[in-house]
Amino acid sequence: MNARAAPRPAPARTRPSQLAVHESFLAHRGYLWARVAALVAAGAGLLYALDSPWPRPNGGTALGYGLGTVAAGLIVWLSLLGIRKRRFTDGQWSLKAWVSAHVWLGLALAVVATLHSGFQFGWNVHTLAWALLMGVILSGVWGVILYVRLPRLLSDNRATASERAMAVELADNDRALEAAARPLADREAALVKAAIASPAVGAGLAERLAGRVAQCGTAAALGAIGPSDPALAPLRQLLEVRAALLARIRTNACLKTWLQFWLLVHVPLTLALLAALLAHIVSVFFYW
């Protein structure tokens, strides 16, 4: 028998793509899109500085048309992210690459569109389109802050437990409270029943965003069952555990609702922008 030692497996090497998995969408491919966006914004700024149209810069000069075409093209492309997000593909044009390009080119668009306007603002559909664009961009910046901060906040809040584990913990607490309430007087039993029956998270948007439940049965039971009666101490302890668990569940729902709420701002503003952009283009070409 050949006594040679079996060849040792080569040390596992981390491929660059594996490293990139943990890279934020902002830093995707070494800030490639930040650099492209900086070039686009700087290029537009340089052309604007070199241009000397008569009587003054505006959207109707040769450069104004050029910048307007780039801005309109970018707006349409940025709007397509909603469709792209719902398709699953990987590789160079992964969703992460799209979002990275979306964010950075979206910021560059603020420069391109403002230079396209030549700073000619007024109470008209053109300025409305520009204002909506700024609104979409600002809401985008807010979205980036949420997307960067929330995953961290969510995992900190959950500590080691997953959402499912928190739900299981709550169900265990329900059962323990039910058992503890059986020998109690009607008043305390009713308080416990109300605590179990009251919703874990608020039903309405306002309650979810605030991370509170206006009429929380657990808080009411804790308020009514004071710490003075030693016979009720085990019940109180279970209610305190429940209150702490509910606080974590509510914070979790609150953070996730903020992300959904953000979409309710960014997307309708995008739709309003597309409508205003169409009105702007139609009015420029047909009613000039």
Ligand code: HEM
């Ligand atoms: C004209 C400019 C822009 C338009 C038209 C636009 C439009 C959109 C649309 C349609 C979506 C997809 C929403 C969905 O259906 O889920 C989206 C997502 C997003 N946008 Fe924008 N956006 C613009 C600018 C920006 C800017 C400047 C930023 C950041 C600085 C930004 C950040 C984001 C983020 C973080 C998402 C979520 C991506 C994800 O879900 O992974 N957007 N945007």
